[in-house]
Amino acid sequence: MSDTQELPNPSSMANQRPSFFSGLSSSPGFKFIITGIITFLLLIPALLVWALVEERANRADQVAQSISQGWGNQQRINGPYLVIPYLTKQKQNDVYVDVRRYAIFSPTKLETTSELEVEERKKSIYSTPLYHMKSQLTGSFDSVDTAQIVARNGRPRLREAFLAIEVSDLAGFRSEVVAKLNDGSADIFSPGLAGLAPSSSPNRYSSPHIAGKSSGIHLDVDEALLDHPIKFEIDLAINGSRALEIVPSGKTTHVSMTSNWPHPGFNGRFLPETRNITETGFDAKWTVPNLARGISAVSFGQQLSDANSIIEVSFVKPLKFYQLVSRTLKYAVAFFSLVFLAIFILELTGKNSVHWIQYILTGLAMVVFYILLLALAEQVGFDIAYIIASIATTGLIAWYVGNALSSRNAVYVLASVVGLTYAIMYLILKEDEYALLIGAIIAFAAIALTMFATRNVDWSRSANKTISS
Numbered sequence: 163m164s165d166t167q168e169l170p171n172p173s174s175m176a177n178q179r180p181s182f183f184s185g186l187s188s189s190p191g192f193k194f195i196i197t198g199i200i201t202f203l204l205l206i207p208a209l210l211v212w213a214l215v216e217e218r219a220n221r222a223d224q225v226a227q228s229i230s231q232g233w234g235n236q237q238r239i240n241g242p243y244l245v246i247p248y249l250t251k252q253k254q255n256d257v258y259v260d261v262r263r264y265a266i267f268s269p270t271k272l273e274t275t276s277e278l279e280v281e282e283r284k285k286s287i288y289s290t291p292l293y294h295m296k297s298q299l300t301g302s303f304d305s306v307d308t309a310q311i312v313a314r315n316g317r318p319r320l321r322e323a324f325l326a327i328e329v330s331d332l333a334g335f336r337s338e339v340v341a342k343l344n345d346g347s348a349d350i351f352s353p354g355l356a357g358l359a360p361s362s363s364p365n366r367y368s369s370p371h372i373a374g375k376s377s378g379i380h381l382d383v384d385e386a387l388l389d390h391p392i393k394f395e396i397d398l399a400i401n402g403s404r405a406l407e408i409v410p411s412g413k414t415t416h417v418s419m420t421s422n423w424p425h426p427g428f429n430g431r432f433l434p435e436t437r438n439i440t441e442t443g444f445d446a447k448w449t450v451p452n453l454a455r456g457i458s459a460v461s462f463g464q465q466l467s468d469a470n471s472i473i474e475v476s477f478v479k480p481l482k483f484y485q486l487v488s489r490t491l492k493y494a495v496a497f498f499s500l501v502f503l504a505i506f507i508l509e510l511t512g513k514n515s516v517h518w519i520q521y522i523l524t525g526l527a528m529v530v531f532y533i534l535l536l537a538l539a540e541q542v543g544f545d546i547a548y549i550i551a552s553i554a555t556t557g558l559i560a561w562y563v564g565n566a567l568s569s570r571n572a573v574y575v576l577a578s579v580v581g582l583t584y585a586i587m588y589l590i591l592k593e594d595e596y597a598l599l600i601g602a603i604i605a606f607a608a609i610a611l612t613m614f615a616t617r618n619v620d621w622s623r624s625a626n627k628t629i630s631s
Contacts (some may be wrong), residue, residue: 193515196518197506197518197521200502200518200522200525201525204526204529205494205495211491211536212491214533215484215491215536218484219482219485222484226288229290229403230290230403231333233283233334233402234331234333234401234402235330235331235333236407237295237329237331238407239327239408240360240378241327241378242269243269243326244266244267245265245326246264246308246311246319246322246323247265247322248318249263249316249317250263263316263462263463263464264357264358264462265318265460266460267303267306267459268411268452268460269302269411269412270301271301272299272300272416273300273418274408274415274416275298275300276297276408276417276420277296277420278294278295278419278421278423280293280477281293287540291403291404291477292403293402294336294400294401295399295402296397296398297399298395299394299396300396301394301412302393303391304391306388306389311462314462320388323385324380324383325341325380326380326466327379328378328409329378329379332377338350339379339396340396341381341394342394342396343392345393351380351381353379354377354379355378356380358380358464358466359466360378360466361409361466403477404476405427405429405474406475407430407473407474409472410432410448410454410455410472410473413452415449415450416448416449419446419447420443421443421445421475422442422443423477424439424441424442424443426446426476426477427476427477428475429475430472430474432473435447435449448473454471483540483544486591487535490535490591494529498525500583501528501559501576502524504575504576504579504580505524505563508563508567508575509567512572514566514567514569516567520563524559527555527562531551531552531555534550534554534555535547535551538550548584548588552584553581557577561573
């Protein structure tokens with residue numbers, strides 16, 4: 163009698179494996195983990211959408227630059243200054259030579275009154291705000307004291323004295339700049355700074371090839387006027403785009419500004435003392451004393467002082483739709499999680515299950531929402547685009563998941579959850595000050611609701627049943 167041992171049938175073992183893994187995959191705990199992994203994997207296409215938003219925003223900025231170049235870039239007005247050239251000895255290659263330097267005097271008092279007409283100019287689907295500014299600069303200079311120049315071993319050249327105003331983009335001028343000194347006849351400024359170099363601080367809206375290369379205008383001053391205080395009145399009209407910078411160049415500077423632009427941005431080192439913003443425009447006033455400027459009333463060298471102490475008013479809308487779309491992407495993980503939690507709870511309470519492939523397709527639908535939002539926003543504006551994209555995505559997801567669960571109630575529940583989530587996200591975008599608080603409350607409510615709905619769930623029940631069988 164020979165001992166025989168019956169070997170296990172490989173086919174029967176193969177049949178048992180799918181049973182185990184099938185049970186594991188239908189386990190609520192396993193499904194919950196898979197859903198979390200899918201949520202984070204969806205960050206990859208979300209990041210690609212974010213890159214697309216950045217690319218479109220850069221394209222819009224390039225188009226805005228092209229519009230501005232035909233009208234006038236962001237303008238910086240720095241001045242006027244009374245400039246006295248002087249010669250001083252400087253050693254070069256063991257030889258003393260005459261070097262030209264400048265004594266730059268700030269006005270004793272400067273009052274700037276500006277009126278700006280702003281309009282949005284479109285090119286293709288893009289637009290940028292352009293403005294035409296009319297300004298009157300009034301004030302006075304003290305009589306010139308050459309003792310400070312002589313103390314530097316300088317020889318003043320009073321016959322070459324001139325007024326200088328730094329202007330960042332001369333292409334914005336559409337008329338002459340006229341000045342009256344001591345109530346005399348009107349004189350016209352000439353282009354350039356008569357050898358004086360402009361400040362080295364570039365403005366952030368200048369195109370790369372002109373950044374830091376701003377120029378200006380000058381007006382020769384009669385030597386006879388330098389022995390007495392000089393009153394000046396300058397009329398200046400210029401075009402610009404997106405923002406205006408004014409350097410408070412006086413020992414005491416008063417700036418008044420009115421415009422038809424209803425949503426200005428006040429930036430720079432000095433904010434307005436008073437401002438009034440309405441639906442039809444704004445008016446604002448600044449007062450900047452010499453102590454606040456932090457710059458000497460008289461400077462020496464070959465260029466104007468760096469214009470870091472500025473008054474800036476921007477005419478770009480506070481939240482462009484590219485920024486809003488980018489902000490919606492910041493909440494992508496939270497949005498994916500809320501929708502997946504809703505589907506997961508519906509799956510637990512229903513008879514049918516949702517396959518993990520269907521979770522992925524649902525997630526991709528939520529990613530496409532951002533692309534649809536971006537494309538529509540460029541055509542019809544953010545608000546209308548958000549409504550269309552959210553309604554379309556909500557209907558698609560509710561129909562698809564409801565069909566997978568074979569439940570009409572699931573369609574209504576999911577449509578309510580997704581629609582409410584989109585509505586709350588819109589509220590967060592518009593109420594920036596309370597975004598963190600609203601987000602924290604929603605996150606707590608979502609996790610609390612999930613814990614309540616799954617409090618009696620046996621997270622491994624399906625797998626255990628399969629194993630025991």
